[in-house]
Structure formats: C-alpha cells, structure tokens
Amino acid sequence: MSKADLAKKPAEVAAMFDDVAATYDRTNSLLSFGQDRTWRNAVRETVAPTAGQKILDLAAGTGASSAAFLADGVKVVAGDFSEGMLAVGRKRHPNIEFVFADATKLPFADNEFDTVTISFGLRNVVDVKKALSEMHRVTKPGGQLVICEFSKVSNRFLRPFYNFYLGRLLPALSSIASKTPEAYSYLSESIMAWPNQQELGLQIAKAGYESVQFQNLTCGIVAIHRARKKATK
Numbered sequence: 001m002s003k004a005d006l007a008k009k010p011a012e013v014a015a016m017f018d019d020v021a022a023t024y025d026r027t028n029s030l031l032s033f034g035q036d037r038t039w040r041n042a043v044r045e046t047v048a049p050t051a052g053q054k055i056l057d058l059a060a061g062t063g064a065s066s067a068a069f070l071a072d073g074v075k076v077v078a079g080d081f082s083e084g085m086l087a088v089g090r091k092r093h094p095n096i097e098f099v100f101a102d103a104t105k106l107p108f109a110d111n112e113f114d115t116v117t118i119s120f121g122l123r124n125v126v127d128v129k130k131a132l133s134e135m136h137r138v139t140k141p142g143g144q145l146v147i148c149e150f151s152k153v154s155n156r157f158l159r160p161f162y163n164f165y166l167g168r169l170l171p172a173l174s175s176i177a178s179k180t181p182e183a184y185s186y187l188s189e190s191i192m193a194w195p196n197q198q199e200l201g202l203q204i205a206k207a208g209y210e211s212v213q214f215q216n217l218t219c220g221i222v223a224i225h226r227a228r229k230k231a232t233k
C-alpha cells in the first residue's frame with residue numbers, strides 16, 4: 001500500500017486511490033456516519049441540474065458524487081486520474097461517461113461545461129492553483145463552479161471533539177473498516193492541512209471566478225463553495 005504523504009506526488013495520489021477503489025464508497029459512509037448522503041444532496045441542490053446542462057464532475061472517483069447529478073436531459077461527465085477508481089465507477093454507473101482526466105491538465109475544450117464541480121477531490125490535487133485555473137478555462141461564461149470539501153469547524157466547542165475524531169478516532173476506525181488504513185491517516189492529515197472557508201474562497205476568486213459564496217454543512221465539517229465565471233457581453 002502506498003501512502004501519499006502531504007508532500008504528495010500525483011502518481012502517488014493516483015496509486016493510493018487505486019488501492020482503496022473497491023471499498024471506497026462503503027468506507028466513506030461508515031466513517032462519515034452516513035453524513036455523506038446529506039452532503040451529496042446539498043451539492044446536488046447547489047448544482048441544480050436542469051435539462052440541457054453539461055456537468056463536469058472532477059476527481060469523480062467511483063462516481064458516487066457524479067450520480068447525484070443525473071436527471072433527464074442532463075449530461076454528466078465524470079473525470080478522474082485513478083484508473084482503479086474509474087474502473088469501479090464504470091461498472092457501478094454504466095449510464096455515466098467516465099473519462100481519464102488530470103485536474104491540472106484537463107482534456108476538454110475551453111468553455112465546455114455549464115457546471116464544473118468537484119467533491120472531496122480538490123484537497124487531493126497536488127497543484128490546486130493549476131486545477132482551479134483549468135476548471136475556470138472549461139467553465140462556460142456565466143457557468144458555475146461548485147466545490148464540496150472538508151473544511152474548518154465553525155463551532156469552537158465542537159472543534160476539540162472533531163480534532164480528536166480526526167487525529168485519533170478516524171485512524172483507529174479505519175484500521176478496522178478498511179484494509180488500507182494508511183489512506184485514511186492521509187485523509188485526516190490532509191483535512192487538517194486544508195485552508196479554511198475564507199482562504200479557499202480567495203483562491204477561487206484568484207482563479208478568475210466571481211460571486212464566490214460558501215455554505216457550511218454539519219457545522220463546517222464540510223463546506224460548499226459556489227462561484228460564477230463572468231458572462232460575456
């Protein structure tokens with residue numbers, strides 16, 4: 001098992017996800033105590049898929065995030081750079097188009113998607129700035145960006161409990177629930193090192209997006225950021 005440390009290299013990140021692909025969805029539900037479903041519903045509400053829209057779900061993994069956007073007349077493209085995750089996704093969701101795609105070098109034309117979204121993926125991307133710039137490039141003018149990611153707990157009474165969960169409980173639980181617990185100690189470390197809601201908002205604005213907003217879920221354990229690409233006149 002390869003554990004990508006925080007000075008991760010893209011190939012190590014992809015290999016780590018190849019290793020966890022088969023059990024990824026089930027372990028996620030277990031470790032989030034079923035909250036993942038609530039978070040995905042909230043992302044779906046923010047994206048608001050409507051007929052005629054083309055949606056890119058980036059770092060889509062096994063497609064659990066992408067499946068939430070399926071609706072009549074909506075085209076969902078799921079992109080990821082872990083062949084292992086893509087293989088599981090293709091079997092699990094035959095109605096979604098899975099594409100090998102590195103977030104830092106997207107194989108799509110400029111202005112191609114009405115919505116570009118990424119759930120629990122941006123934190124794993126080695127060059128976040130490059131990925132945001134690529135996401136901006138492929139978003140249509142007037143289109144939206146929706147990012148769902150672990151964030152910083154807003155309630156100071158809850159914070160020590162959550163830090164205990166991340167630092168101690170999650171690694172212990174994952175050694176029982178998963179055959180690859182190293183991947184989940186990486187999960188804790190990467191969440192702790194990730195920027196807070198405001199800092200991520202600034203990075204999104206620097207990539208060229210406008211009207212950046214965020215919404216906290218489960219007291220800020222997760223945040224959804226939404227922004228628009230400037231419409232052409």
Ligand SMILES: C[S@@+](CC[C@H](N)C(=O)[O-])C[C@H]1O[C@@H](n2cnc3c(N)ncnc32)[C@H](O)[C@@H]1O
Nearest residue numbers: 017059060061065080081082102103119121124
């Ligand atoms: C935690 S999983 C999230 C999967 C899915 N979006 C979900 O919500 O369940 C993170 C995914 O990010 C992908 N990833 C990390 N860096 C990437 C990159 N540079 N380009 C494309 N995918 C990347 C990994 O391969 C992995 O499948």
